[in-house]
Amino acid sequence: MEITDKVVLVTGANRGLGRELLEEALRRGAKRVYAGSRQPFSHSDARVTPLTLDVTNAAQIERAAEQVQTLDILVNNAGVAIYDDLSDRAALERHLAVNLFGTYGVTQALLERLIRSRGAIVNVLSFAALAALPIIPSYSISKAAAFSLTQSLRALLAAPGVKVHGVLAGPLDTEMSRGLEIPKAPPNAVARAIFDGVERGEEDIFPDARSATMAESWNGGAAKAMERQNAGLVAAQRDASSAKELATALLLPSGRAMT
DSSP states (O other): OOOTTOEEEESSTTSHHHHHHHHHHHHTTOSEEEEEESSOOOOSSTTEEEEEOOTTOHHHHHHHHHHOSOOSEEEEOOOOOOOOOSOOHHHHHHHIIIIIIIHHHHHHHHHHHHHHHTOEEEEEOOGGGTSOOTTSHHHHHHHHHHHHHHHHHHHHTTTTTOEEEEEOOOOBSSGGGTTOOSOOBOHHHHHHHHHHHHHHTOSEEOOSHHHHTTHHHHHTSHHHHHHHHHHHHHHHHHHHHHHHHHHHHTBOTTSOBOO
């Protein structure tokens, strides 16, 4: 899907990767960019509409959705990363609240608009969704759950024509990964690679040098093949339901079939 002339919403858009995704959408000619953020901020480009949006706040999600009349691309970027050792249940619950249920809540609130436009959902995940990073386990668990959500939405929304992309990024040079003494990708380059992947129609996007080393093995591997096979079950069930509904419609009130 081309970004030009599209309406885009980015959560967590006031800093880090979210801010770069906002800027990249503008560079690619987006008609409107809704910029969701917990903190108020402004932008000089008239195409940007700031939204007060804490993805854990149901009332804010509802109010934000009411302001969005049409939508082509939803980028679920807002996230949290807290270093822990799984000894604190509250840390795990916080990760799940933001990275899983926040993504779910925003998507559900805007889903009708995306179905109407036959649009796209872009969930910013992490390659920690594929293999846990044990120094930040609650984050890894939440991203793995969000990846499963992404795969499920992909299968369930295929019929109405909504594309669902998962971004499996490596470490980025943002505040979130400040404590990691490892090579990190620049967020502006990652933002470009994400939208490149969306425009190419890639289901799973590996947007940086480190994550890209996994792309070929993932796309040709057994797990991806199983995902596609499982998605086929949804299509088969849908086809069976349609056949049943058609058969029911052709029955007379007495239960006798029309001839």
